[in-house]
Amino acid sequence: MGIVVNLEDGKRKVASIQELVLLTTADMGRVNELILSKAGSDVAMIPEVANHLISSGGKRLRPMLTLAAAQMFGYEGDGHVKLATAVEFMHTATLLHDDVVDESGMRRGRKTARMIWGNQASVLVGDFLLGQAFRMMVEVGSLEALDVLSSAAAIIAEGEVMQLAAAKNLETTEDEHFAVIKAKTAALFSAAAEVGPIVANASGTDRAALRSYGMNLGLAFQLIDDALDYSGSSSDLGKNVGDDFREGKVTLPVILAYRRGTDEERAFWKKAIEDNETDDGALEKGIGLLARHSAISDTIGRARHFGEIARDALAPLPATPQKAALIDVIDFCISRVV
Numbered sequence: 001m002g003i004v005v006n007l008e009d010g011k012r013k014v015a016s017i018q019e020l021v022l023l024t025t026a027d028m029g030r031v032n033e034l035i036l037s038k039a040g041s042d043v044a045m046i047p048e049v050a051n052h053l054i055s056s057g058g059k060r061l062r063p064m065l066t067l068a069a070a071q072m073f074g075y076e077g078d079g080h081v082k083l084a085t086a087v088e089f090m091h092t093a094t095l096l097h098d099d100v101v102d103e104s105g106m107r108r109g110r111k112t113a114r115m116i117w118g119n120q121a122s123v124l125v126g127d128f129l130l131g132q133a134f135r136m137m138v139e140v141g142s143l144e145a146l147d148v149l150s151s152a153a154a155i156i157a158e159g160e161v162m163q164l165a166a167a168k169n170l171e172t173t174e175d176e177h178f179a180v181i182k183a184k185t186a187a188l189f190s191a192a193a194e195v196g197p198i199v200a201n202a203s204g205t206d207r208a209a210l211r212s213y214g215m216n217l218g219l220a221f222q223l224i225d226d227a228l229d230y231s232g233s234s235s236d237l238g239k240n241v242g243d244d245f246r247e248g249k250v251t252l253p254v255i256l257a258y259r260r261g262t263d264e265e266r267a268f269w270k271k272a273i274e275d276n277e278t279d280d281g282a283l284e285k286g287i288g289l290l291a292r293h294s295a296i297s298d299t300i301g302r303a304r305h306f307g308e309i310a311r312d313a314l315a316p317l318p319a320t321p322q323k324a325a326l327i328d329v330i331d332f333c334i335s336r337v338v
């Protein structure tokens with residue numbers, strides 16, 4: 001059972017990242033070559049585990065943001081390729097670690113690395129990728145870019161710990177949830193967008209615009225993921241529908257439904273989330289409660305709000321193909337739930 005929410009009136013063009021893909025195709029070819037090179041190791045298990053996830057079909061949106069943001073300000077060197085690769089390695093390392101923490105069995109339609117090689121290998125290969133990411137940052141030679149990405153790495157780790165500390169806590173507030181996703185997801189989007197203008201020696205104002213764009217895009221992206229867990233398909237998610245529910249994650253739709261529910265409904269959520277009563281019947285009931293209290297549509301509304309902030313952050317910048325493509329990304333991220 002799922003919920004389909006129509007966000008548009010049918011008059012706007014179909015949201016797509018095709019322009020972003022086209023603008024970054026040549027640079028992404030270099031990024032992909034660098035990924036394969038830097039994921040290599042004489043320790044055979046390292047490239048096996050890394051390539052299992054790297055080759056599993058992710059859109060590589062974050063490194064494309066770095067490339068497009070650098071292009072936007074006329075950058076012509078190769079530092080943006082190394083920084084984009086570092087961003088992708090940070091993201092991949094986070095996924096490897098997340099799957100261990102969350103005890104996830106599926107990622108992008110395939111068994112997670114931890115299910116094949118074990119938790120220890122997943123954690124250690126994630127650490128290897130982080131190390132390679134930092135080596136590439138140093139090679140670029142920009143202390144400012146290194147500061148932004150290393151700060152993001154620390155913030156992401158803080159977000160993981162925050163989420164762990166709040167696990168299964170149905171008293172989590174909306175503000176507390178936003179703090180977690182700002183750290184866990186939005187921080188890397190923000191850093192990925194900001195290092196582009198940094199390496200291109202753009203102004204502080206331009207840096208701030210891309211930083212804000214990335215942060216708010218990341219918040220919108222994660223909120224749509226929260227909604228998709230109860231209303232999407234496995235192909236949309238790259239994991240099974242209802243995984244957040246089965247893992248006892250307290251995401252925004254659950255927070256809203258729990259707070260708006262009756263005493264009986266809150267008792268249901270406590271049994272489901274706190275006592276792990278999350279079979280298919282419970283999931284179906286939970287989806288019904290989310291619909292009753294408009295929890296999915298309101299989560300999407302919050303995502304649209306952050307999307308508009310991201311759009312406004314770019315508004316003062318000169319019109320370029322890259323700016324238009326980055327705006328398209330906002331619509332694409334939100335349209336995934338349609």
